[in-house]
C-alpha cells in the first residue's frame with residue numbers, strides 16, 4: 165500500500181487529490197505522508213475567475229472546501245443561477261438561460277458560482293492546513309523522473325529529487341509528468357480559441373445590462389462574457405472568447421518576460437483586440453466597460469489528445485494533465501471527480517497491488533471522459549465550420565464590416581421569441597458554445 169504519495173501540481177486536481185486521499189487513507193494508514201510539489205513560488209493570482217457548476221460545488225462541499233470559501237467574505241465569489249444572453253451587435257436580449265443542476269446528481273441545493281481562481285486555491289489550501297498528513301512544497305518544478313512497478317522518482321529544476329510509492333501527475337495541460345515520463349512526446353495542442361480577460365472595478369464600469377450577475381454577448385466572431393465575481397458587486401470579470409493565432413500567443417509570453425513597458429504595450433494590444441468586438445455593440449455600457457478594464461491577460465485553450473495512456477509504473481495522471489478538452493464541458497468538475505474517484509478506488513483496494521486501482525479507475529473514468537471529449541470537440545468543430553461559412557456568405561452585409569451603429573437603448577428592444585437550448589449541467593463555455601451553434605443555425609447571429 166502506498167504510504168508516501170507525491171502529487172505534482174497544486175492546481176484544482178492536485179489539491180483536491182491531497183484532501184481526498186487524506187480523508188480516505190488517514191484512518192487506514194498511520195504512517196501516510198502526502199506531499200504536493202508546486203512549481204510556483206506561491207499560489208498564482210493569475211487566471212481571472214472561473215465558473216463552477218452545481219456539481220463542482222457539491223464536490224467542494226464534500227471535500228470541506230466550500231465552508232472555507234464561504235468564510236472568505238467578498239472573496240467567496242458569487243452564486244449564479246442564470247446567464248442573460250444578448251446578441252453582441254444589436255444588444256437584443258436573447259433570453260435568460262437558467263442553470264439548474266441535474267436532479268439525478270443530487271445537487272438540488274447547489275447553484276453555480278463565479279469565483280476568482282486564487283480564492284478557490286486559497287480555500288483549498290485552508291482545508292489542507294487542517295490535515296496533518298499533507299504538506300505543500302512551493303518552488304518545486306518537475307523536470308523529469310522515472311517509474312517502475314515499485315515506485316517513482318521525481319526530479320526538480322532546483323537539482324533536488326524525491327521518491328514516492330505513488331505519484332499523481334496533476335500538473336495541468338502541459339504536464340511534464342505526461343510528456344516526459346508517462347507518455348513521452350504527447351504534447352498539448354492549441355484549440356485555436358483563447359480567452360482575453362480582465363477583472364476590473366465595477367465602480368466605474370457597471371454591468372452593461374440589467375443582468376443579475378452574468379451576461380454573455382454572443383457574436384459571430386467571438387463572444388464577450390461579463391460577470392460579477394463578488395457578492396458586493398464591486399468586481400467585474402470580463403472575458404472575450406476569440407479565435408487567436410499562435411503568433412500572438414508567442415508574443416504574449418515573450419512580453420510577460422519583458423519589462424513593464426513591454427507588458428503594458430501587450431495589455432493595450434489585448435484591449436484593442438477585445439475592442440474590435442465590443443465596438444460593434446450597440447450597448448454603450450459594454451464598450452465603456454472594455455475601455456475601463458486595463459489589466460488584460462491572454463489565456464489560450466489547449467487540449468490533450470484523447471485515448472492516450474494515463475498511467476505508467478506507479479504514476480497516474482489526473483485532471484487536465486490526462487484529459488484537457490476543448491472549451492465546452494465542466495473541466496473543473498472533471499478534475500474534482502478524478503481526485504475523488506481515484507482516492508476512493510485506492511482506499512477500496514487497500515492491500516491490493518496498485519495496478520488494480522489504476523485499472524479500476526480507468527474502467528470507471530475512461531469511457532465517460534472520452535465521451536465528454538468527443539462531444540466538446542465536435543461541438544467546437546461544427547461551430548468553427550459554421551462560423552467560417554457564415555463569414556463567407558454574410559460578411560459583406562454584416563454590421564461588423566460597417567462602422568458601429570449609434571447608441572440605442574438596448575433594453576427597449578423586445579426579446580426574441582426563439583426557445584434557447586437548455587443545458588442542465590453548464591459552464592459559461594458550454595453555454596457560449598451551445599448557444600452560438602443554435603443561434604448560428606437559426607441565422608440569428
Ligand SMILES: Cc1cc2nc3c(=O)[nH]c(=O)nc-3n(C[C@H](O)[C@H](O)[C@H](O)COP(=O)(O)OP(=O)(O)OC[C@H]3O[C@@H](n4cnc5c(N)ncnc54)[C@H](O)[C@@H]3O)c2cc1C
Pocket residue numbers: 172173174175176177178201202203204213214215216217304305306307334335336337339340358359463464465466482483484485493494495496497499591592593
Ligand atoms: C481560459 C480558460 C478558462 C476556463 N474556464 C473554466 C471555467 O469557467 N470553468 C471550468 O470548470 N473550467 C474552466 N477551465 C478549465 C479549468 O481551468 C481546468 O480544467 C482546471 O484548471 C484543471 O485543473 P488541473 O488541476 O488539472 O490543472 P491546473 O489548474 O492547470 O493546475 C496545474 C498545476 O500544476 C502546476 N504545475 C505545472 N507544471 C508543473 C511542474 N513542472 N512542476 C510542478 N508543478 C507544476 C501549475 O503551476 C498548477 O498549479 C478554463 C480553462 C481555460 C484555459
